[in-house]
Amino acid sequence: MAQIPRAALDYLTKEINGISADAKTKVLRVLKELDWNDAPACRDAVVDVVNAVLDNYGLAAGQAAADFFDVSREMAVGEKLGATATADRDPAATEGAIRAFVDNVNDGDCDAFERLVLSRIDYEIKRAAGTTMMENAARDPLSPRFARVPSGGETCKFCLMLAGRGFVYHSKKTAGEFGHYHDNCDCRTVASWDKDGVEGYDPTAYHNEWLGRENFTIPEAKLTRYSLCMESERGRDKAIAFRDALGFTEEDAGEIMGQVYRWVGEHEPAFRESGKYGDSYTTDMVMVGKSGKTARVVVGWMKDHGKDKMRLTTIYVARRKG
Ligand SMILES: [Zn+2]
Structure with a gap:
C-alpha cells in the first residue's frame, strides 16, 4: 500500500x-x-x-x-x-x-x-x-506507469482526456501524448509503481467528463443567469431549490457543470420529442451537493437539426415526491 x-x-x-x-x-x-x-x-x-x-x-x-x-x-x-x-x-x-x-x-x-x-x-x-x-x-x-492527475479546480478538456487514460506505461506513443503542456495547468504528471495510484484520482470520472464535454454543451449563463440566479424572475424558484436541496449557489456553477458532464458522459439522455428546430432530450440525474446532500436534478437538452452536440436548455431540482 x-x-x-x-x-x-x-x-x-x-x-x-x-x-x-x-x-x-x-x-x-x-x-x-x-x-x-x-x-x-x-x-x-x-x-x-x-x-x-x-x-x-x-x-x-x-x-x-x-x-x-x-x-x-x-x-x-x-x-x-x-x-x-x-x-x-x-x-x-x-x-x-x-x-x-x-x-x-x-x-x-x-x-x-x-x-x-x-x-x-x-x-x-x-x-x-x-x-x-x-x-x-x-x-x-x-518501469513505473505515469498519469496526468488534475490537482486544481477546473481542468481543461485536453487534460481531462489525458487524465481519463489513468496510469500508462512509458512508450513513444504515450510520451508523445503526455508531452503536451499548457500554461495555467494544475495537472501534474505522477509516477506509480503499484496499483494504489493517487488519493482521490478516479480516471473513469475524468474520462466520463471528457466524453460529456465532447458531446454536450452547457452555456454557463444558463446556470449563472437563470437556474442559480436569485435576481432572475424566472430562475429564482430554481435557484432557491438548488440552495435548499444541495447548498449550491451561483458560485457553484463550475461544480454543477462538471457533475452534469460526468453524468451524461456515462448516461445517454432520454429522447422526448422531435420539433421544428431539433430533438429534445432529458436527463434525470443524482447530484451531490454540499455536506453530503443529494437530490434528483432534471436537465433538458436540445439537439438542433444538423448539429452534433446537444446543448443544455434548462436544469432544475426535481420536486420531491409525496
Ligand atoms: Zn491542463
Whole structure:
C-alpha cells in the first residue's frame, strides 16, 4: 500500500506555481522598463532575460518534480531512484516564440505582449516538471506507469482526456501524448509503481467528463443567469431549490457543470420529442451537493437539426415526491 496522498500532490502544485510566479515577477520587472522605441533591442533583451530566468527556474521546477518522484518511489518500493531534474529547455524555441509575440507590440499592444510572455514562462515551467517525471519513469528499471492527475479546480478538456487514460506505461506513443503542456495547468504528471495510484484520482470520472464535454454543451449563463440566479424572475424558484436541496449557489456553477458532464458522459439522455428546430432530450440525474446532500436534478437538452452536440436548455431540482 503506497497510495500517493492528495496533500503531497497539492504541495507539489503549490511549489511549482510558486516557482512560476517568481519567474514571472523577475521577467515582468524587466518588461516594465522597456522602451519600445527601439523594438529590436527590446526584443533581444526580452529573449535574454526569459532564457536566463527559465534556465534557473525551469530547473527548480524539475527539481521539485524529481524530489516528488523519489519520495513517492521510496514510499512504494522502499528505495529512491536518484531522480534527476531537467529544465527541458530549447532556448531557440523560446526565442522563436518571443519573436512571434513581438508582432503584437508592433501594433502597440504591450499588455498582450506581457500576457503572452508570462504564459510562455508558465508553460515552460509546467513542462519542465512534467518532462522530469516522464524521463525518470522512462529510465527507472522498475518501469513505473505515469498519469496526468488534475490537482486544481477546473481542468481543461485536453487534460481531462489525458487524465481519463489513468496510469500508462512509458512508450513513444504515450510520451508523445503526455508531452503536451499548457500554461495555467494544475495537472501534474505522477509516477506509480503499484496499483494504489493517487488519493482521490478516479480516471473513469475524468474520462466520463471528457466524453460529456465532447458531446454536450452547457452555456454557463444558463446556470449563472437563470437556474442559480436569485435576481432572475424566472430562475429564482430554481435557484432557491438548488440552495435548499444541495447548498449550491451561483458560485457553484463550475461544480454543477462538471457533475452534469460526468453524468451524461456515462448516461445517454432520454429522447422526448422531435420539433421544428431539433430533438429534445432529458436527463434525470443524482447530484451531490454540499455536506453530503443529494437530490434528483432534471436537465433538458436540445439537439438542433444538423448539429452534433446537444446543448443544455434548462436544469432544475426535481420536486420531491409525496
Ligand atoms: Zn491542463
